[in-house]
Amino acid sequence: MKQTVNLTIDGQAVEAKAGQTILEAATAAGIKIPALCHHPALKPIGACRMCLIEISKYQPLYPACTYEVSEGLAVTTRNERIDQARRFVLHMLFSERNHYCMYCEMSGNCELQDLGYEYGLDHWTYPTYTERFPVDASRDTFLMDHNRCILCRRCVRACSELVANHTLGMRQRGAKTMISADLNLPFGDSSCVGCGTCLQVCPTGALIDKRSAYLDMGHKVEIERVKSTCSQCSVGCGIEILIRGGNVVRVDGDWDAKPNGGVLCQQGRFDPLYDKRSRITMPMVRKNGTLQTADWETALGTAARHLAEVPASQVGVVSTSYATNEALYMVERLFGQKLGTDKIELLDAALPRLPVRYAPLSQIAESDLLLVVGANPVEDQPVASFLIKRAVDQGTRLIVVDGPHNPLIPFAHMNFEMADLAEAAQVAARAESPLVLYATGVADAYLTQLQGLERAGFVALEPGGNARGAAAYGLNGNAVGNEVEVLYVLLGEQVWGEAETEKVAENAFLIVQTSYDSPLTQRAGVVLPAAIWSERSGMLTNLEGRPCEANQAVEPHGEAKADWEILGLLADRLGHGPAVPLTELSALAAQGLKE
């Protein structure tokens, strides 16, 4: 079969890949064809007819999104006849349901509206439709206004093709067709996982985010997009932080990013924007028994004095694994190498590494059998679970080895208790290219049973956000114990719960670097305010071991500073400086990663 096809689009000679659609070939050649139901990440269905084009040898108009290129085609994408057809389609779309832009939150950021302008729809030819449709606001974070829906089915396809959750479908026929969850349940009660991928692909104001829609998401022209990396779990999804007037408005998945390809989960897309904890915005120092705000000089000075006063054996560090590579590098360099303490504990330590072949997450789509062992990606790394379910849809076999309540079990072909891991491994050994995904739920003794899988690739679904980065710097969870006199807690944005409180010696002097108020800060001697995910730059190492760039989108709250910057300033105070700028520190940290 020939690999390339030659055709002309609007008189321009275009070389397209065999199997491409006319729309794809035109887009690649820089020729714009309008489309509403089509989305580059989804399979085309030719529903909206906005992309109608003329093919010289045929009389009818064809949808460019589903018409495959072939040798010698002469395509016209715009002339009076095509414009008339597209205008007709737009008139029909505007005449059904409520498409009055003036009372829509997304006016100014709507693909239907853009096309209305482009095709000069200054009035409507058809009588407007007056039937009222329901608004479903039963989900926590975003709502569906059926009145704004043009039935393009992007949401339905995103739900099944990208997230492989199959919650959304259609019911009824014709103009009464409705987007429907499960067997017509309210979205909030349905099998919806709240990932918001449908929200991200909706071309109109039908799916709107309760938060951003009322923060003027409609003012597209005023919205800036900053590419970054999600730090909620170890998958390391590419995100776009949407900001307006110095505030984070919404988080979208980055379509060009690995491994998520535009998809995000609820934890990544919404949770960071709904954090209700109160921020620490100023450095604080305890004076006469009470925490009082102080300037950075005083706070760093007090912290440095306490650290310098005691021998290294009396200094402990507890660190989050959600910090940047730069910060984790600084923890190891300052506390491990310079101050010489060996008591550095990680809240979420990296998984044990096996002498096997590790594979990237993209291998999920290429394997014929997935063996999930002691891992709960549905809750811990949701985007990885989407990739797994997507593969299962394509016919990949799934074996789950875990307790009976693992939420992947309903999708699995077989499931075993951990005691029967050897049996599962035997089944996996028969596959051509099995992939093992393991996490904290599997004991080391069991892990060794998997090493015999010769053809298998391995993915360690790391706990925490940047445990791989931490492990690369040698931070891997030695317990601090209760004997230290000064404890430095690099908590960042992580939640400090009951279990963690037990890790802290009652009489230790606490220096806490954190973004939020918690029981820990109430006990601290010094509190250093840390910037959150949207306020700092740095690198994060995802579970594949790939360094991912996180970029600052907005200014830090109050006097908060990036995690690595605080540690740099502290090192400087302790005579182990000077504090270096991010680029220099990143280079040093990257060097450390390689070693």
Next chain:
Amino acid sequence: MAKIKIATDWLAACAGCHMSLLDIDERIVALLDQVEFTSSPVTDLKHPPKEGVTVGILTGAVANSHNVEVARQMRERCQILIAVGDCATFGGIVAMRNMVGTQAALERAYLETETTVDGLIPDSPELGKPLDMVTGVDKVVKVDIFIPGCPPSADALFYAISELLAGRVPVVLPDEYFKYD
């Protein structure tokens, strides 16, 4: 050269579109060398002159029988009719009534609100009778030029009038003046 005569009127409207017309500001003085505003809601003359005008401007939706009469009279007495604003072009805010129905809207407004005592739906014969469906002006009379917007900017209106004065018909609004909200 005789001045071009313009008549304006509002139907079911909030007056915002006429405010936009006044927002043309000092340019309106220069405009007056070439045009004469005859009847309008803000001048003494309330009906377009019988001998007719060149340009008629209507703002607001067609929501009752009175609006229909006003629209028909304007159409009869002008050569070029411009529908100005979202209400005149699409029905606009007034068309929200269509989502609940005229009768239900009247009952809610005049009988059922929490503060109503001895409510009464107005039915004086002097009042226009509410229509079942609120529409744009073009559903009642032929419209030549549509300028949507809530309200359209003064610049959009000034642009359209300038185009007409230059003899350019139809008026195609440039992107920056073409908006639905």
